[in-house]
Amino acid sequence: MSFGRILLQLAGGMGVSIEIFLVTLIFSLPLGLLVALGRMSRNPVLSGIIKVYISIMRGTPLMLQLMVVYFGPYYLFGMRVSNSYRLYAALIGFVINYAAYFAEIYRGGIQSMPAGQYEAAKLLGYSKRQTFVVIILPQVVKRILPAVTNEVITLVKDTSLAFTISVVEMFSTAKAMASAQTSMMPFVAAALFYYIFNFVVAWGMEFAEKKMSYYRS
Amino acid sequence: MLLEIKNISKSFGSLGVLKDISVSVEKGEILSVIGPSGSGKSTLLRCATMLETMDSGEIIYDGMKAAWTEKGRAVYAPQETLKKIAAYYGLVFQNFNLFPHMTVLQNVFDAPVRVQKKEKETAKKEAMEWLDKMGLSDKAGAYPYQLSGGQCQRVAIARALALNPKILFFDEPTSALDPELTGEVLKVIKSLADLHIAMVIVTHEMAFAKDISDRVIFMADGLIVEEGTPKQIFESGNERTKAFLGRYGNIL
Numbered sequence: 001m002s003f004g005r006i007l008l009q010l011a012g013g014m015g016v017s018i019e020i021f022l023v024t025l026i027f028s029l030p031l032g033l034l035v036a037l038g039r040m041s042r043n044p045v046l047s048g049i050i051k052v053y054i055s056i057m058r059g060t061p062l063m064l065q066l067m068v069v070y071f072g073p074y075y076l077f078g079m080r081v082s083n084s085y086r087l088y089a090a091l092i093g094f095v096i097n098y099a100a101y102f103a104e105i106y107r108g109g110i111q112s113m114p115a116g117q118y119e120a121a122k123l124l125g126y127s128k129r130q131t132f133v134v135i136i137l138p139q140v141v142k143r144i145l146p147a148v149t150n151e152v153i154t155l156v157k158d159t160s161l162a163f164t165i166s167v168v169e170m171f172s173t174a175k176a177m178a179s180a181q182t183s184m185m186p187f188v189a190a191a192l193f194y195y196i197f198n199f200v201v202a203w204g205m206e207f208a209e210k211k212m213s214y215y216r217s
Numbered sequence: 218m219l220l221e222i223k224n225i226s227k228s229f230g231s232l233g234v235l236k237d238i239s240v241s242v243e244k245g246e247i248l249s250v251i252g253p254s255g256s257g258k259s260t261l262l263r264c265a266t267m268l269e270t271m272d273s274g275e276i277i278y279d280g281m282k283a284a285w286t287e288k289g290r291a292v293y294a295p296q297e298t299l300k301k302i303a304a305y306y307g308l309v310f311q312n313f314n315l316f317p318h319m320t321v322l323q324n325v326f327d328a329p330v331r332v333q334k335k336e337k338e339t340a341k342k343e344a345m346e347w348l349d350k351m352g353l354s355d356k357a358g359a360y361p362y363q364l365s366g367g368q369c370q371r372v373a374i375a376r377a378l379a380l381n382p383k384i385l386f387f388d389e390p391t392s393a394l395d396p397e398l399t400g401e402v403l404k405v406i407k408s409l410a411d412l413h414i415a416m417v418i419v420t421h422e423m424a425f426a427k428d429i430s431d432r433v434i435f436m437a438d439g440l441i442v443e444e445g446t447p448k449q450i451f452e453s454g455n456e457r458t459k460a461f462l463g464r465y466g467n468i469l
Contacts, residue, residue, distance in 0.1 A: 114314075116310060116312060116314035117314060117316070119268055119310070119314060120310065120314035120315075120316070122267075122268065123266060123268070123303075123307060123308045123377075124307075124328040124332060124376070124377075124380065125300075125303055125304070125328060125332035125333070125380065126328065126331065126332060130331060130332075134327070134331065135316055138318050139317065139318055142318070214360070215317050215318050215360040215361075215362055216317070216360075216362040217317045217362070
């Protein structure tokens with residue numbers, strides 16, 4: 001099989017990888033903020049539960065978490081799941097895992113905000129909600145961008161873990177092709193795809209950082 | 218009486234910072250608060266502007282009780298009352314606390330728009346007028362990081378004034394500035410005297426305090442040692458006052 005044909009065959013799998021990437025980001029970024037707020041809550045029950053959740057998410061392999069989400073319904077509740085559940089299980093697993101990581105990043109950013117910003121906002125009459133949305137959050141976004149970039153780049157490669165619950169994304173496609181052709185070429189092609197994917201992502205994140213550099217703290 | 222503070226006390230843990238302070242400020246009056254570091258001057262301002270909660274005492278703005286004492290502990294008025302009272306005062310911080318992600322103009326007009334619900338174009342226009350008064354109209358589109366300390370402080374003053382407070386507190390407004398920048402900020406504060414808003418200025422700039430104030434209060438160790446006209450304070454016979462003023466007493 002020519003290299004060109006290999007690339008074409010992998011392109012379909014690439015689509016699934018990109019889908020996992022985008023859906024995970026779209027849901028885990030906002031969810032992570034909510035989790036962070038819960039983690040910083042003064043309610044000990046809420047913050048306690050969130051702390052445990054974050055600890056488990058970050059303390060166990062994502063691969064295992066995907067398996068729990070995929071096999072859990074049957075082994076825990078006796079529910080039979082359809083084939084299409086595979087992708088949903090992967091997405092659910094990715095989202096709740098990455099939300100935990102983003103939550104800690106948000107928390108670091110929010111807690112590093114100087115008290116003076118809150119005090120000035122209070123004196124000027126901003127409500128707590130206005131202070132957070134107008135004054136604090138925009139500054140937090142700029143602060144956490146490098147850490148978020150790290151997670152996003154990790155996510156690009158983590159998408160291949162969906163392979164473990166039989167989601168046909170790019171890595172599983174490459175593996176299947178490599179077995180069928182007893183060749184390493186599909187893996188080389190896969191590496192190329194991931195590299196280009198990452199390149200685009202890194203370029204995107206750098207663009208975002210440039211946009212945020214219109215001011216310095 | 219625009220502001221009445223009666224018998225306010227405030228401790229941080231075991232450290233008693235304000236022991237028994239009573240101050241009153243009339244409309245349009247300019248009051249300087251001087252004293253050694255740690256005397257409670259900043260804490261007094263922070264209690265008056267609700268940034269700190271006092272342990273006991275009374276805070277009354279224009280006859281409205283913001284806080285009072287019940288059974289030995291401080292009790293604060295409900296949110297709506299405090300919101301109404303908040304419109305009376307503003308505070309200029311020692312380290313400005315400008316919003317770095319907003320332009321100078323935005324820093325000034327954002328609160329009037331979002332908090333006072335002013336129409337945006339009107340607020341922008343008024344903000345430009347305040348910046349003009351501060352001599353900063355050419356910096357309207359700049360970001361705080363591009364400004365000097367003195368310029369930042371002037372923006373902070375404009376930002377506080379844009380909300381039209383009846384009384385403006387200054388917490389050591391020039392302490393973070395070098396002598397050059399200090400001068401330009403003091404000049405601006407002096408020019409505000411014609412606006413007839415009351416001002417309470419905590420400062421170490423003795424010449425400025427003597428020059429601009431209607432009254433001076435000297436605080437030490439959480440208590441008011443003396444208060445009076447600038448002349449009275451700077452020519453005081455009180456030992457503590459004399460010790461603090463040191464050579465200032467003689468020169469001024």
